[in-house]
């Protein structure tokens with residue numbers, strides 16, 4: 001399989017090479033052509049100036065003069081008369097020149113024409129200019145050896161070749177570095193996802209660009225963090241569960257050992273068996289609540305909502321829990337708008353409030369007060385339960401809705417809590433499409449606030 005960097009590099013390379021080659025050929029042809037055109041133009045201009053001189057004074061000395069001039073340069077001249085006889089030549093006529101002189105010439109423009117321009121095939125490039133004097137007329141042929149041009153072109157070719165090699169070399173290096181830089185983030189992300197799939201969630205994807213690659217890296221990082229968090233949560237959860245189960249089981253085992261002794265009075269044995277019974281009951285409750293939460297997680301949990309008038313609903317709960325509060329000498333107040341309706345499953349939502357009120361009762365001291373408030377706000381209904389209890393430390397606040405989380409682990413056996421009440425309450429509120437939040441000040445009290453849509 002071709003690697004992405006290789007594929008990308010190859011594509012860029014081929015594209016640039018094509019563009020490069022086409023423009024090189026274009027440039028090369030242009031340079032060569034303009035050089036040849038320049039040569040031909042100057043050749044023609046020279047021929048024209050010879051003609052002018054000849055037309056001014058057509059005699060042997062002028063011819064000789066022209067011949068002498070041309071023998072000093074790298075161009076050559078041949079002057080013929082109307083009969084085609086050669087009157088002057090600056091160099092002995094050879095095969096290549098004869099070929100040019102053999103051209104039959106008809107009516108020519110005064111400024112002359114190019115007779116031969118194929119520099120790469122012929123020995124000479126040549127022009128011809130007609131002249132006219134009172135005695136005769138004829139032609140001035142100008143020649144330039146193509147050796148020079150050929151040498152120039154081959155020099156040009158060498159330069160072009162060198163430039164091409166350099167360009168290809170640098171292009172190679174640039175493309176190599178570029179594709180490496182482009183594909184490096186992808187390779188890092190591939191590594192990261194491979195690690196993730198192997199269950200190692202401690203990956204970090206150090207891609208910080210602000211483009212699509214950066215976004216992808218960010219998503220992978222978020223996924224990794226979430227998975228890591230879930231893994232951590234699961235481990236904590238299992239640790240908590242085994243701890244929760246171990247404590248009552250230790251009691252059960254201990255008291256069972258004692259109850260087996262033969263020297264016990266029936267009252268003592270009954271007492272120990274009762275403790276065993278209570279602890280088994282505790283385990284049972286824990287398992288039931290966990291099962292309840294698990295079912296909510298699986299979305300197997302259906303609620304049947306109905307339109308409920310809030311005040312009577314809250315009042316019935318108030319009346320149900322009031323004796324327990326009074327028993328602990330805690331006042332309980334209910335302050336609710338009368339004309340508020342909500343869509344709830346009364347028994348499930350009742351459980352939410354029971355769990356919160358249960359906490360208010362458990363974590364408040366005698367002589368305090370707890371208040372249930374319910375009112376409309378915008379298009380929502382806000383239900384709050386405020387106690388004057390012991391409060392929750394700031395560092396624990398974010399976790400109180402987590403399963404099996406308790407602020408003071410040692411307090412649990414005294415109050416009998418598992419740390420599941422609020423987790424269940426939160427799940428249930430969310431199933432109702434609402435939200436729950438908590439505010440607390442240590443030593444002053446706690447407020448739980450539930451926000452639901454008004455019906």
Ligand SMILES: Nc1ncnc2c1ncn2[C@@H]1O[C@H](COP(=O)(O)OP(=O)(O)OP(=O)(O)O)[C@@H](O)[C@H]1O
Pocket residue numbers: 355359360363387389390391392400405406407408416417418419420421422423446
């Ligand atoms: N009103 C409150 N005042 C002070 N602390 C509270 C209050 N409500 C909850 N907490 C703290 O938050 C923790 C989690 O509450 P949660 O109701 O989930 O568990 P729990 O009451 O300990 O056990 P469970 O409700 O399962 O019997 C509690 O252990 C307690 O420390």
Ligand SMILES: [Mg+2]
Pocket residue numbers: 355358359417419420421422
């Ligand atoms: Mg509780």
